[in-house]
């Protein structure tokens with residue numbers, strides 16, 4: 049069993065059992081399709097995706113006997129089509145060093161952990177990675193990033209708790225440039241309750257980075273906690289007004305039956321999903337592949 053499939057076990061159990069419940073010895077008719085639509089909504093795929101998927105099934109097989117396996121297969125195909133345009137991994141331009149990634153998201157969404165996992169992945173690819181502890185507001189976040197730095201043998205630029213995050217990001221880019229690093233991952237604070245402050249802080253980080261590299265940050269990734277379900281939609285809405293997002297990372301899929309949120313996010317925003325988190329370990333950040341994800345979700 050792949051790590052992804054295991055990570056999505058709660059979500060797939062909910063959908064798979066639900067489909068079995070609806071379609072065992074049933075026809076694909078208006079009543080069963082309505083139940084399916086409700087199941088998809090309950091599994092966080094959202095009303096718009098649920099309606100589209102039900103409509104696609106209706107067109108294909110209306111008024112025919114259908115086995116649960118066939119419903120799962122058809123859904124997996126249709127979901128993969130929705131996910132395909134957003135399945136884009138992070139790519140580093142070798143001509144441009146370092147590639148700077150600003151990692152944003154509300155506190156507890158999994159930013160620091162995701163940065164540690166990305167550092168693990170990219171150092172494994174032979175890349176020179178630097179980290180910046182830009183969540184200067186919380187001492188615990190700084191410590192946690194330093195632990196990931198040790199674990200992945202990655203230099204961490206950190207200041208004292210309460211230090212100016214933009215100054216720290218500037219210093220980190222200066223050092224990463226001097227070290228000829230391939231990738232600089234910058235952690236940020238996620239105090240969304242003070243949106244104006246957060247906006248000013250992130251804008252200032254982007255501004256000072258541009259003094260050293262007009263193209264930085266090359267990526268701005270929003271980390272979303274899948275266990276928050278539909279709330280993830282609101283977080284994208286908010287953050288994309290604050291910073292120009294280039295991609296999403298959805299974490300904690302292992303702890304929830306709400307994995308369908310990834311499909312809702314894909315359909316709604318079309319933003320690349322660069323990776324998904326299925327556990328706390330270094331290897332638990334998985335590449336996002338449309339077909340594998342769709343199959344793991346419903347089968």
Ligand code: GDP
Pocket residue numbers: 153154155156157158159160161162189192238299300301302303324325326327328332
């Ligand atoms: P931050 O405040 O956004 O930096 O969030 P953290 O990286 O500190 O993560 C918050 C908690 O979620 C920590 O206990 C992490 O170990 C945990 N976490 C992060 N990603 C995942 C994941 O994919 N799966 C699980 N089960 N836990 C995760």
